[in-house]
Amino acid sequence: MFTQEFENTVEDLPKDYMEVNFGPHHPSTHGVFRFIARVDGERIAGIEPVVGYLHRGVEKMAESRTYIQFKPLVDRLDYTGALINELCYCQALEKMAGIEVPARAQAIRVIAAELNRICAHLIFYGAMGLEAGAFTPFLFGFAEREKAFQLLEMLAGGRLTFNYITVGGVRKDIPEDFMKDLDRFISTFPKRLKVFEDLFTGNEIFKSRTRGIGVISREDAFDWAMSGPTLRGSGARFDIRKAEPYSGYDKYDFDIPAGENGDVYDRYLVRMEEMRQSLRIVEQAAGGLPPGDIQVKVPKVLKLPEGELYYRNEGTKGEIGFYIISDGGKTPYRMKIRTPSFSHLSALDYVLKGAYIADAIVILGSFDTVMGSVDR
């Protein structure tokens, strides 16, 4: 008499999802990003991302400015790694105009770009700590970033936006006391990285928060057009610096780290290892700086021949590319900028299905998006 057959089971009850809005004003979405999550208890059933809060109309502004006038605005796309954006843009212009860059300028460009990559990955380290709930890694990362910023300020004249790399070379040569400070940075940075890793990487709580979370398989990563450390965390050893070398990268000896499982922990480890490899590149570039001049003669008003060109670089978050259509005049006809964060965010709904809310934040942090690049 106690075994009674029920007609409906729990699965048949009508389910009502609660909509939680992680608004643009939130401490953990990297920048002004909004997503509306439909949650069922603590599990997410689907999300709808809303972007555009930082849209400045950069691609439209490009059509009314000359190429040289547009260059300072390129810094502001992925503002964590501004020099790499400039490098990509200037190389696109140089390839289209047929300008050769001297070897010394190429080496200085590499030093500046890799120092900037280290800065960007230190932001990732700090933000990852905040998303997991620890406050200390953030301050450690930013204290370390100060030293790299002082170097970059000595060399390029800015801390966040530089306007240093020009068409045909770099703007100014290396100042006198730069090499001494750079050597000091190169020798102390690995020890600091070891301290950071001791604090956070082996932490069991962090590992249990990030292992097995947000797994993206290799095929899925290629399908969703991922690139950069997000792709390498899923096991594909693809780096544009090795696949299509530019600016003298084929002369330097460095490894490409890759993860195995494609979860958040692997992406974190890939970025930590990339910092070490970037330091290796800086050491090699600074060790053998060729003499020469740093800028070739470029006409005052740059006019590109008619045609179109797509040029890509390995940015801090992934592949950044410039697609320029020129009609032979002073201003481009159309400039389309391909940014990695935009493609990564489009995969967010797929990755977050079935995850907990707490995991959603951690996964978003592991994609390492920057809204300047998504919204342009």
Add this chain to the structure above:
Amino acid sequence: MIWWQVLLWALLKLVIAVGFIFITALVLIYMLRKVMGHMQYRMGPRHHGPHGVFQTIFDAVKLLGKENIIPRDVDKWPYLWAPVIVFVPSLTIFAFLPFAENIVATNIEISLFFVFAILGISSISLIMAGWGSNNKYALLGGLRSAAQMMSYEIPLILSTVGVVIMAGSMNLTEIVRAQQNIYYIVPQALGFFIFMTSALAELNHTPFDIPEAESEIVAGFNIEYSGFRFASFFLAEFVNLFIVCALATLLFLGGWHPFTNPVYGVLFFLFKTYILIFITMWIRSTFPRFRIDQFMNFGWKVLLPLSLANIFVTGAVVLIVDNIRGL
């Protein structure tokens, strides 16, 4: 004539207790900011007063002066009474904590049991705050906190049963007196570990600060509170921290042990409590937080069996040792 003397004496004890609580809360907040600051290569507050000692007072005064905002569709009774209810258990428990050999406001035979009974009341205030604020984030925070506090009260209380078995009494002063030969942290190391972990969970302290997880559900249950109501939650959290560390000192670290002189006893007791508080703040600066399901797993599947095993082993050993002594 004697009844008004009793009343006056009680009133004096009340004033001392409330004054001590507020001063402790202020000192603890300042200590947290300084300790956490130095662990992060920066200084904490430094402008008001030498090394910033008056910063907390100025912050409290600022919070008092803020506008009294009540959002539109809140559930009035839970929303308004939650900040009051969170403070009342902390004040009440101070009546039972002994600070030195005879310095205790009320000495009853089952003071440990009473302390735990009252400590459980503060969990309902978080649920009231979560429900009363008309906000989904607050609701999520409140529900998380309900689950958390309910699951961690059991290991908290069970881990002290070992101490009670060894001391033979539930009176806190008696327990301290029974630690003459050896502090209970040595035989009850497992109990100490379980007690501190469950206590951190009860207090919503990192690594268990899920109800107020700042990075996900921005400030959780106290998202709609501002001004003095927020200050009330904030102060109550620190007062509870002091209470829990004081309990740990009394139960496991021998209270005021070597000193029977009241002044030295109180000072040494406070010294030991502050060492435990420092360790809590050290943990707070270092560890990230758990996810809600990992954390419930940990509480029910790890801590609860361990505390039951602790009781079993302690009981067996005490029984055997008593029989051997009796023989």
Add this chain to the structure above:
Amino acid sequence: MIGLLKGLKTTLKAFFTKPVTVIYPYRKMEVAPRGQGLIRLRMKQVGADPEYKCVACGICAKNCPQQCITVKKKQDEKQPEVYQVDYSMCIFCRICIDSCPFDALEQTQEYEWVSETREYFTRDKEDLAMSGAIEEVEEKE
């Protein structure tokens, strides 16, 4: 457990290290000589009075991405009558400095300027010369 203990050891070591804070209004960090800041019009000493090196050709105004420089020439002389920079629009790209053929602009490291009115941010040529700053003495042949 080991990872947790290592983390605790790191934080404890950091506790006993000297903080890296620079107490800002009382002590400031040094800005490198190439750091971004306001732009200065250079002066030269030819006759009795110092003059601006700028000849008001207008190349800097044409090249500025934000169009924030206004230049007007004096009637017969090669000196600017009006030279205004609107700093609320300037992005400190230094294209004006690079494109000046007469080397008349220079970079300073001033980055602290606050005001309550918007008019403060439109700097005239007298402010831009930063009177009292170093004057370059040069003889024109």
